[in-house]
Amino acid sequence: MKPINYLSISVLFIILLPAVSAWARHDLMNEEVFKQIGWLDKFKNITVTQYSYSDPSIRHTELLYYNPNPKILTQRDFYSYPLYKPVIFFRGADIGKKISAKNILVYFSDEPDWDVDKYLKLSWMQSFSGESQGYRHMYYPALSFHIPLIFYPQGEAPERAEHFYNMSKLAFSKGDNYWGFRFLAMSLHYIEDMSEPYHTRQLYSGFFDMLHPYSGTLQTIKNFHQNYETYEANLFWLEEQGIMQQNLISSLRKSSTIEMKNPNDFAKYIAQWSYLGSEDTMKMTLELFGKKYKSNTTVTMTEDEFYSMVDSTRAEKFNDDIASRIGLFGTSAKSFLEFARRDLELDEKVTNRVS
Numbered sequence: 001m002k003p004i005n006y007l008s009i010s011v012l013f014i015i016l017l018p019a020v021s022a023w024a025r026h027d028l029m030n031e032e033v034f035k036q037i038g039w040l041d042k043f044k045n046i047t048v049t050q051y052s053y054s055d056p057s058i059r060h061t062e063l064l065y066y067n068p069n070p071k072i073l074t075q076r077d078f079y080s081y082p083l084y085k086p087v088i089f090f091r092g093a094d095i096g097k098k099i100s101a102k103n104i105l106v107y108f109s110d111e112p113d114w115d116v117d118k119y120l121k122l123s124w125m126q127s128f129s130g131e132s133q134g135y136r137h138m139y140y141p142a143l144s145f146h147i148p149l150i151f152y153p154q155g156e157a158p159e160r161a162e163h164f165y166n167m168s169k170l171a172f173s174k175g176d177n178y179w180g181f182r183f184l185a186m187s188l189h190y191i192e193d194m195s196e197p198y199h200t201r202q203l204y205s206g207f208f209d210m211l212h213p214y215s216g217t218l219q220t221i222k223n224f225h226q227n228y229e230t231y232e233a234n235l236f237w238l239e240e241q242g243i244m245q246q247n248l249i250s251s252l253r254k255s256s257t258i259e260m261k262n263p264n265d266f267a268k269y270i271a272q273w274s275y276l277g278s279e280d281t282m283k284m285t286l287e288l289f290g291k292k293y294k295s296n297t298t299v300t301m302t303e304d305e306f307y308s309m310v311d312s313t314r315a316e317k318f319n320d321d322i323a324s325r326i327g328l329f330g331t332s333a334k335s336f337l338e339f340a341r342r343d344l345e346l347d348e349k350v351t352n353r354v355s
Helices: 006-015 026-034 038-042 101-107 131-137 157-173 177-193 215-240 247-254 263-275 278-289 303-310 315-343
Strands: none
Touching: 026 101, 026 177, 026 215, 026 247, 026 315, 038 101, 101 177, 131 157, 131 177, 157 177, 157 263, 177 263, 177 315, 215 247, 215 278, 215 303, 215 315, 247 315, 263 315, 278 315, 303 315
């Protein structure tokens, strides 16, 4: 029998990797982080303005949120990805209404997941990262093993963080504080994505399906990635409700601020930290979730399965690992906003003209 060419199989299943979002519910986590950023409270009455910018890099035809309405959609008791689309938690305000900077940053930190990066032709390498959506929301650091260029960095998340930061700088220079903060929220999203290990590590040997090396391995990666997010979102929500000990929330609160020079380099720095230990994270995911998720069909975590896992002694180490990842998320957010405050001179330029 001819031996299996594992590298060729890896190329095949990575080519078809599906587009997936990163952390579920950036908004919930950022809402907790921003409670500690007091200077944002100065900006409570910003007028919602019409979108008036040119950005050929995004998918405009499906961008439905230029002029959001104030409808609020609330979370059910159990979040299940991908049964919920990310936009189901959208909240906004009508043109001309007032909104605080904190709410802009919270509500729109999920916006890059609202289809603006889908169905684009960006690079010949995008097929190896979940097409254009994944390619823009992932970054595999240099010297980490990934397909196709092995040790060459791959993914556009750092560049997208830089792009929307520059858009924010343009908006603030025009006195458009609403879009200044909204673009900041979008820039922040890509940086925070880098704290999620499934967005900085492409391959893990434990996910290889010997029975279905092509379709099974492809679907297994998708199953563990999406259900990792389902688990994290529900664990965070339980903590918010006071049902679970607040380890993730505590990790956000204790996260530190570090110096950064620009969004691009900072996103790469966070990605490098996220990649460290990512193999252990994926190994623990497999051990806790079980072999059921190693499948060539979609496997979605049920509410009963989640509760049987989250309270078990098996989950203690896994939950601690998620908390450390959430701590990196908090550091990303706090460091980025402090950088923006100083670099954009927000205290001086915005405080006296909250339009």
